[in-house]
Amino acid sequence: MDLFNLDDVKEILLIPIRPGMEDTIAWHYDAKGIFTVKSAYQLGVKLRDEALSRDASSSAGPLVQHQTWRSIWNQELPGRVLIFFWRFTHNSLPTKLNIKRKKVDLDTRCPVCWRLDEDGGHIFLRCKAVKQVWRALDCEDLRLSLCECTNAKQVADKILSLPKEKRLLAIILLWDWWTARNKANAGERMASTDDVCFRIRKHHTEFCPQEAPV
Incomplete structure:
Protein backbone atom coordinates (compact mmCIF):
# COMPACT_ATOMS: atom_id res chain seq x y z
CA MET A 1 0.00 0.00 0.00
CA ASP A 2 2.90 2.33 0.67
CA LEU A 3 4.43 1.65 -2.75
CA PHE A 4 1.39 1.27 -5.03
CA ASN A 5 -1.88 3.10 -5.49
CA LEU A 6 -5.18 1.27 -4.93
CA ASP A 7 -5.81 0.52 -8.61
CA ASP A 8 -2.37 -1.08 -8.96
CA VAL A 9 -2.88 -3.08 -5.79
CA LYS A 10 -6.10 -4.55 -7.20
CA GLU A 11 -4.33 -5.56 -10.41
CA ILE A 12 -1.41 -7.09 -8.55
CA LEU A 13 -3.69 -9.17 -6.34
CA LEU A 14 -5.39 -10.59 -9.44
CA ILE A 15 -2.11 -12.08 -10.72
CA PRO A 16 -2.43 -15.89 -10.50
CA ILE A 17 0.26 -17.60 -8.39
CA ARG A 18 1.15 -21.26 -8.74
CA PRO A 19 1.89 -22.95 -5.40
CA GLY A 20 5.39 -24.37 -5.08
CA MET A 21 6.95 -22.30 -7.87
CA GLU A 22 9.84 -19.95 -7.23
CA ASP A 23 9.85 -16.40 -8.52
CA THR A 24 12.18 -15.81 -11.46
CA ILE A 25 13.08 -12.74 -13.50
CA ALA A 26 11.74 -13.14 -17.02
CA TRP A 27 11.97 -11.02 -20.17
CA HIS A 28 8.47 -11.34 -21.57
CA TYR A 29 9.47 -9.98 -25.00
CA ASP A 30 11.22 -13.31 -25.64
CA ALA A 31 9.42 -16.64 -25.99
CA LYS A 32 11.87 -18.29 -23.57
CA GLY A 33 11.79 -15.38 -21.14
CA ILE A 34 15.51 -14.77 -21.59
CA PHE A 35 16.88 -11.28 -22.24
CA THR A 36 19.16 -10.92 -25.24
CA VAL A 37 20.54 -7.89 -27.05
CA LYS A 38 18.83 -9.16 -30.20
CA SER A 39 15.40 -9.24 -28.56
CA ALA A 40 15.95 -5.76 -27.10
CA TYR A 41 16.94 -4.45 -30.54
CA GLN A 42 13.87 -6.03 -32.13
CA LEU A 43 11.67 -4.45 -29.45
CA GLY A 44 13.28 -1.05 -30.05
CA VAL A 45 12.70 -1.30 -33.80
CA LYS A 46 9.10 -2.34 -33.25
CA LEU A 47 8.39 0.52 -30.84
CA ARG A 48 10.11 2.99 -33.17
CA ASP A 49 8.05 1.87 -36.16
CA GLU A 50 4.84 2.02 -34.14
CA ALA A 51 5.67 5.53 -32.96
CA LEU A 52 6.48 6.69 -36.48
CA SER A 53 3.24 5.17 -37.73
CA ARG A 54 1.22 6.99 -35.06
CA ASP A 55 2.98 10.27 -35.71
CA ALA A 56 2.56 9.99 -39.46
CA SER A 57 -1.18 9.44 -39.07
CA SER A 58 -1.58 12.43 -36.76
CA SER A 59 0.51 15.04 -38.56
CA ALA A 60 2.75 15.56 -41.58
CA GLY A 61 5.64 17.01 -39.54
CA PRO A 62 7.03 13.78 -38.06
CA LEU A 63 6.61 12.04 -41.43
CA VAL A 64 8.74 14.68 -43.14
CA GLN A 65 11.30 14.35 -40.36
CA HIS A 66 11.36 10.58 -40.82
CA GLN A 67 12.00 11.09 -44.54
CA THR A 68 15.02 13.23 -43.64
CA TRP A 69 16.49 10.50 -41.43
CA ARG A 70 15.86 7.86 -44.10
CA SER A 71 17.45 10.06 -46.74
CA ILE A 72 20.60 10.40 -44.60
CA TRP A 73 21.05 6.63 -44.25
CA ASN A 74 20.48 6.15 -47.99
CA GLN A 75 23.51 8.26 -48.94
CA GLU A 76 26.30 6.31 -50.64
CA LEU A 77 28.90 7.09 -47.99
CA PRO A 78 30.68 5.07 -45.27
CA GLY A 79 28.78 4.46 -42.05
CA ARG A 80 31.11 6.62 -39.98
CA VAL A 81 30.35 9.59 -42.24
CA LEU A 82 26.60 8.98 -42.08
CA ILE A 83 26.65 8.67 -38.29
CA PHE A 84 28.46 12.01 -38.15
CA PHE A 85 25.91 13.64 -40.47
CA TRP A 86 23.02 12.17 -38.48
CA ARG A 87 24.49 13.72 -35.32
CA PHE A 88 25.08 16.97 -37.17
CA THR A 89 21.42 17.02 -38.21
CA HIS A 90 20.35 16.43 -34.59
CA ASN A 91 22.77 19.12 -33.34
CA SER A 92 24.18 16.49 -30.99
CA LEU A 93 27.88 16.90 -31.82
CA PRO A 94 30.02 17.90 -28.81
CA THR A 95 30.60 21.51 -29.79
CA LYS A 96 31.72 23.78 -26.98
CA LEU A 97 28.26 25.30 -26.46
CA ASN A 98 26.55 21.89 -26.54
CA ILE A 99 28.92 20.72 -23.81
CA LYS A 100 28.28 23.93 -21.86
CA ARG A 101 24.55 23.12 -21.89
CA LYS A 102 25.40 19.95 -19.96
CA LYS A 103 26.51 22.19 -17.06
CA VAL A 104 30.21 21.68 -17.82
CA ASP A 105 32.42 24.63 -17.03
CA LEU A 106 34.73 25.21 -20.01
CA ASP A 107 36.08 27.82 -22.41
CA THR A 108 33.42 27.97 -25.13
CA ARG A 109 35.58 29.71 -27.72
CA CYS A 110 36.08 28.00 -31.07
CA PRO A 111 39.24 25.82 -30.88
CA VAL A 112 40.15 26.83 -34.43
CA CYS A 113 39.92 30.63 -34.43
CA TRP A 114 39.67 31.26 -30.65
CA ARG A 115 37.48 34.29 -31.30
CA LEU A 116 33.79 33.40 -30.94
CA ASP A 117 31.71 30.84 -29.08
CA GLU A 118 31.58 27.50 -30.85
CA ASP A 119 28.20 26.22 -31.93
CA GLY A 120 27.37 24.27 -35.10
CA GLY A 121 26.70 27.36 -37.17
CA HIS A 122 30.04 28.87 -36.27
CA ILE A 123 32.34 25.87 -36.59
CA PHE A 124 30.89 24.61 -39.89
CA LEU A 125 29.85 27.79 -41.67
CA ARG A 126 31.06 31.03 -40.08
CA CYS A 127 34.52 30.41 -38.61
CA LYS A 128 37.06 32.36 -40.67
CA ALA A 129 39.08 29.17 -41.23
CA VAL A 130 36.18 27.06 -42.49
CA LYS A 131 35.14 29.85 -44.85
CA GLN A 132 38.48 29.43 -46.61
CA VAL A 133 37.76 25.73 -47.13
CA TRP A 134 34.32 26.36 -48.65
CA ARG A 135 35.82 28.97 -50.98
CA ALA A 136 38.76 26.77 -51.99
CA LEU A 137 36.29 24.07 -53.05
CA ASP A 138 34.17 26.58 -55.03
CA CYS A 139 31.29 26.12 -52.59
CA GLU A 140 30.99 29.68 -51.27
CA ASP A 141 27.52 30.15 -52.78
CA LEU A 142 26.35 27.01 -51.01
CA ARG A 143 27.87 28.13 -47.71
CA LEU A 144 26.07 31.48 -47.94
CA SER A 145 22.75 29.76 -48.64
CA LEU A 146 23.27 27.41 -45.68
CA CYS A 147 23.97 30.40 -43.43
CA GLU A 148 20.38 31.50 -44.06
CA CYS A 149 19.04 28.37 -42.34
CA THR A 150 17.87 28.70 -38.74
CA ASN A 151 18.79 25.23 -37.43
CA ALA A 152 20.87 22.15 -38.22
CA LYS A 153 17.99 20.18 -39.72
CA GLN A 154 17.30 22.94 -42.23
CA VAL A 155 20.96 22.88 -43.20
CA ALA A 156 20.83 19.09 -43.64
CA ASP A 157 17.61 19.26 -45.68
CA LYS A 158 19.14 21.84 -48.01
CA ILE A 159 22.25 19.71 -48.47
CA ILE A 172 32.32 14.97 -46.76
CA LEU A 173 33.46 18.59 -46.30
CA LEU A 174 31.57 18.85 -43.02
CA TRP A 175 32.94 15.49 -41.82
CA ASP A 176 36.56 16.21 -42.71
CA TRP A 177 36.34 19.66 -41.19
CA TRP A 178 35.00 18.18 -37.94
CA THR A 179 37.95 15.78 -37.91
CA ALA A 180 40.40 18.68 -38.36
CA ARG A 181 38.60 20.64 -35.65
CA ASN A 182 38.81 17.71 -33.22
CA LYS A 183 42.57 17.43 -33.70
CA ALA A 184 42.97 21.15 -33.02
CA ASN A 185 40.72 20.83 -29.97
CA ALA A 186 43.00 18.04 -28.70
CA GLY A 187 46.00 20.36 -28.90
CA GLU A 188 47.41 19.30 -32.25
CA ARG A 189 48.44 21.76 -34.94
CA MET A 190 45.47 22.97 -36.97
CA ALA A 191 45.64 21.64 -40.53
CA SER A 192 46.04 24.21 -43.28
CA THR A 193 43.29 24.97 -45.79
CA ASP A 194 45.23 23.10 -48.48
CA ASP A 195 45.63 20.04 -46.25
CA VAL A 196 41.93 19.93 -45.37
CA CYS A 197 40.89 20.41 -49.00
CA PHE A 198 43.28 17.66 -50.09
CA ARG A 199 41.67 15.22 -47.67
CA ILE A 200 38.17 16.26 -48.77
CA ARG A 201 39.02 15.70 -52.44
CA LYS A 202 40.74 12.41 -51.60
CA HIS A 203 37.74 11.12 -49.66
CA HIS A 204 35.36 12.35 -52.33
CA THR A 205 37.26 10.32 -54.92
CA GLU A 206 37.56 7.33 -52.60
CA PHE A 207 33.95 7.26 -51.44
CA CYS A 208 32.38 8.35 -54.74
CA PRO A 209 34.57 6.81 -57.48
CA GLN A 210 31.90 7.27 -60.13
CA GLU A 211 31.58 11.00 -59.48
CA ALA A 212 33.31 13.59 -61.60
CA PRO A 213 36.50 15.00 -59.99
CA VAL A 214 36.06 18.19 -57.97
Whole structure:
Protein backbone atom coordinates (compact mmCIF):
# COMPACT_ATOMS: atom_id res chain seq x y z
CA MET A 1 0.00 0.00 0.00
CA ASP A 2 2.90 2.33 0.67
CA LEU A 3 4.43 1.65 -2.75
CA PHE A 4 1.39 1.27 -5.03
CA ASN A 5 -1.88 3.10 -5.49
CA LEU A 6 -5.18 1.27 -4.93
CA ASP A 7 -5.81 0.52 -8.61
CA ASP A 8 -2.37 -1.08 -8.96
CA VAL A 9 -2.88 -3.08 -5.79
CA LYS A 10 -6.10 -4.55 -7.20
CA GLU A 11 -4.33 -5.56 -10.41
CA ILE A 12 -1.41 -7.09 -8.55
CA LEU A 13 -3.69 -9.17 -6.34
CA LEU A 14 -5.39 -10.59 -9.44
CA ILE A 15 -2.11 -12.08 -10.72
CA PRO A 16 -2.43 -15.89 -10.50
CA ILE A 17 0.26 -17.60 -8.39
CA ARG A 18 1.15 -21.26 -8.74
CA PRO A 19 1.89 -22.95 -5.40
CA GLY A 20 5.39 -24.37 -5.08
CA MET A 21 6.95 -22.30 -7.87
CA GLU A 22 9.84 -19.95 -7.23
CA ASP A 23 9.85 -16.40 -8.52
CA THR A 24 12.18 -15.81 -11.46
CA ILE A 25 13.08 -12.74 -13.50
CA ALA A 26 11.74 -13.14 -17.02
CA TRP A 27 11.97 -11.02 -20.17
CA HIS A 28 8.47 -11.34 -21.57
CA TYR A 29 9.47 -9.98 -25.00
CA ASP A 30 11.22 -13.31 -25.64
CA ALA A 31 9.42 -16.64 -25.99
CA LYS A 32 11.87 -18.29 -23.57
CA GLY A 33 11.79 -15.38 -21.14
CA ILE A 34 15.51 -14.77 -21.59
CA PHE A 35 16.88 -11.28 -22.24
CA THR A 36 19.16 -10.92 -25.24
CA VAL A 37 20.54 -7.89 -27.05
CA LYS A 38 18.83 -9.16 -30.20
CA SER A 39 15.40 -9.24 -28.56
CA ALA A 40 15.95 -5.76 -27.10
CA TYR A 41 16.94 -4.45 -30.54
CA GLN A 42 13.87 -6.03 -32.13
CA LEU A 43 11.67 -4.45 -29.45
CA GLY A 44 13.28 -1.05 -30.05
CA VAL A 45 12.70 -1.30 -33.80
CA LYS A 46 9.10 -2.34 -33.25
CA LEU A 47 8.39 0.52 -30.84
CA ARG A 48 10.11 2.99 -33.17
CA ASP A 49 8.05 1.87 -36.16
CA GLU A 50 4.84 2.02 -34.14
CA ALA A 51 5.67 5.53 -32.96
CA LEU A 52 6.48 6.69 -36.48
CA SER A 53 3.24 5.17 -37.73
CA ARG A 54 1.22 6.99 -35.06
CA ASP A 55 2.98 10.27 -35.71
CA ALA A 56 2.56 9.99 -39.46
CA SER A 57 -1.18 9.44 -39.07
CA SER A 58 -1.58 12.43 -36.76
CA SER A 59 0.51 15.04 -38.56
CA ALA A 60 2.75 15.56 -41.58
CA GLY A 61 5.64 17.01 -39.54
CA PRO A 62 7.03 13.78 -38.06
CA LEU A 63 6.61 12.04 -41.43
CA VAL A 64 8.74 14.68 -43.14
CA GLN A 65 11.30 14.35 -40.36
CA HIS A 66 11.36 10.58 -40.82
CA GLN A 67 12.00 11.09 -44.54
CA THR A 68 15.02 13.23 -43.64
CA TRP A 69 16.49 10.50 -41.43
CA ARG A 70 15.86 7.86 -44.10
CA SER A 71 17.45 10.06 -46.74
CA ILE A 72 20.60 10.40 -44.60
CA TRP A 73 21.05 6.63 -44.25
CA ASN A 74 20.48 6.15 -47.99
CA GLN A 75 23.51 8.26 -48.94
CA GLU A 76 26.30 6.31 -50.64
CA LEU A 77 28.90 7.09 -47.99
CA PRO A 78 30.68 5.07 -45.27
CA GLY A 79 28.78 4.46 -42.05
CA ARG A 80 31.11 6.62 -39.98
CA VAL A 81 30.35 9.59 -42.24
CA LEU A 82 26.60 8.98 -42.08
CA ILE A 83 26.65 8.67 -38.29
CA PHE A 84 28.46 12.01 -38.15
CA PHE A 85 25.91 13.64 -40.47
CA TRP A 86 23.02 12.17 -38.48
CA ARG A 87 24.49 13.72 -35.32
CA PHE A 88 25.08 16.97 -37.17
CA THR A 89 21.42 17.02 -38.21
CA HIS A 90 20.35 16.43 -34.59
CA ASN A 91 22.77 19.12 -33.34
CA SER A 92 24.18 16.49 -30.99
CA LEU A 93 27.88 16.90 -31.82
CA PRO A 94 30.02 17.90 -28.81
CA THR A 95 30.60 21.51 -29.79
CA LYS A 96 31.72 23.78 -26.98
CA LEU A 97 28.26 25.30 -26.46
CA ASN A 98 26.55 21.89 -26.54
CA ILE A 99 28.92 20.72 -23.81
CA LYS A 100 28.28 23.93 -21.86
CA ARG A 101 24.55 23.12 -21.89
CA LYS A 102 25.40 19.95 -19.96
CA LYS A 103 26.51 22.19 -17.06
CA VAL A 104 30.21 21.68 -17.82
CA ASP A 105 32.42 24.63 -17.03
CA LEU A 106 34.73 25.21 -20.01
CA ASP A 107 36.08 27.82 -22.41
CA THR A 108 33.42 27.97 -25.13
CA ARG A 109 35.58 29.71 -27.72
CA CYS A 110 36.08 28.00 -31.07
CA PRO A 111 39.24 25.82 -30.88
CA VAL A 112 40.15 26.83 -34.43
CA CYS A 113 39.92 30.63 -34.43
CA TRP A 114 39.67 31.26 -30.65
CA ARG A 115 37.48 34.29 -31.30
CA LEU A 116 33.79 33.40 -30.94
CA ASP A 117 31.71 30.84 -29.08
CA GLU A 118 31.58 27.50 -30.85
CA ASP A 119 28.20 26.22 -31.93
CA GLY A 120 27.37 24.27 -35.10
CA GLY A 121 26.70 27.36 -37.17
CA HIS A 122 30.04 28.87 -36.27
CA ILE A 123 32.34 25.87 -36.59
CA PHE A 124 30.89 24.61 -39.89
CA LEU A 125 29.85 27.79 -41.67
CA ARG A 126 31.06 31.03 -40.08
CA CYS A 127 34.52 30.41 -38.61
CA LYS A 128 37.06 32.36 -40.67
CA ALA A 129 39.08 29.17 -41.23
CA VAL A 130 36.18 27.06 -42.49
CA LYS A 131 35.14 29.85 -44.85
CA GLN A 132 38.48 29.43 -46.61
CA VAL A 133 37.76 25.73 -47.13
CA TRP A 134 34.32 26.36 -48.65
CA ARG A 135 35.82 28.97 -50.98
CA ALA A 136 38.76 26.77 -51.99
CA LEU A 137 36.29 24.07 -53.05
CA ASP A 138 34.17 26.58 -55.03
CA CYS A 139 31.29 26.12 -52.59
CA GLU A 140 30.99 29.68 -51.27
CA ASP A 141 27.52 30.15 -52.78
CA LEU A 142 26.35 27.01 -51.01
CA ARG A 143 27.87 28.13 -47.71
CA LEU A 144 26.07 31.48 -47.94
CA SER A 145 22.75 29.76 -48.64
CA LEU A 146 23.27 27.41 -45.68
CA CYS A 147 23.97 30.40 -43.43
CA GLU A 148 20.38 31.50 -44.06
CA CYS A 149 19.04 28.37 -42.34
CA THR A 150 17.87 28.70 -38.74
CA ASN A 151 18.79 25.23 -37.43
CA ALA A 152 20.87 22.15 -38.22
CA LYS A 153 17.99 20.18 -39.72
CA GLN A 154 17.30 22.94 -42.23
CA VAL A 155 20.96 22.88 -43.20
CA ALA A 156 20.83 19.09 -43.64
CA ASP A 157 17.61 19.26 -45.68
CA LYS A 158 19.14 21.84 -48.01
CA ILE A 159 22.25 19.71 -48.47
CA LEU A 160 20.16 16.59 -49.10
CA SER A 161 18.23 18.44 -51.83
CA LEU A 162 21.41 19.15 -53.83
CA PRO A 163 22.49 17.20 -56.92
CA LYS A 164 24.35 14.02 -55.96
CA GLU A 165 27.91 15.20 -56.59
CA LYS A 166 27.46 18.47 -54.71
CA ARG A 167 25.50 16.76 -51.93
CA LEU A 168 28.15 14.15 -51.19
CA LEU A 169 30.93 16.73 -51.41
CA ALA A 170 29.17 18.95 -48.85
CA ILE A 171 28.69 16.06 -46.39
CA ILE A 172 32.32 14.97 -46.76
CA LEU A 173 33.46 18.59 -46.30
CA LEU A 174 31.57 18.85 -43.02
CA TRP A 175 32.94 15.49 -41.82
CA ASP A 176 36.56 16.21 -42.71
CA TRP A 177 36.34 19.66 -41.19
CA TRP A 178 35.00 18.18 -37.94
CA THR A 179 37.95 15.78 -37.91
CA ALA A 180 40.40 18.68 -38.36
CA ARG A 181 38.60 20.64 -35.65
CA ASN A 182 38.81 17.71 -33.22
CA LYS A 183 42.57 17.43 -33.70
CA ALA A 184 42.97 21.15 -33.02
CA ASN A 185 40.72 20.83 -29.97
CA ALA A 186 43.00 18.04 -28.70
CA GLY A 187 46.00 20.36 -28.90
CA GLU A 188 47.41 19.30 -32.25
CA ARG A 189 48.44 21.76 -34.94
CA MET A 190 45.47 22.97 -36.97
CA ALA A 191 45.64 21.64 -40.53
CA SER A 192 46.04 24.21 -43.28
CA THR A 193 43.29 24.97 -45.79
CA ASP A 194 45.23 23.10 -48.48
CA ASP A 195 45.63 20.04 -46.25
CA VAL A 196 41.93 19.93 -45.37
CA CYS A 197 40.89 20.41 -49.00
CA PHE A 198 43.28 17.66 -50.09
CA ARG A 199 41.67 15.22 -47.67
CA ILE A 200 38.17 16.26 -48.77
CA ARG A 201 39.02 15.70 -52.44
CA LYS A 202 40.74 12.41 -51.60
CA HIS A 203 37.74 11.12 -49.66
CA HIS A 204 35.36 12.35 -52.33
CA THR A 205 37.26 10.32 -54.92
CA GLU A 206 37.56 7.33 -52.60
CA PHE A 207 33.95 7.26 -51.44
CA CYS A 208 32.38 8.35 -54.74
CA PRO A 209 34.57 6.81 -57.48
CA GLN A 210 31.90 7.27 -60.13
CA GLU A 211 31.58 11.00 -59.48
CA ALA A 212 33.31 13.59 -61.60
CA PRO A 213 36.50 15.00 -59.99
CA VAL A 214 36.06 18.19 -57.97
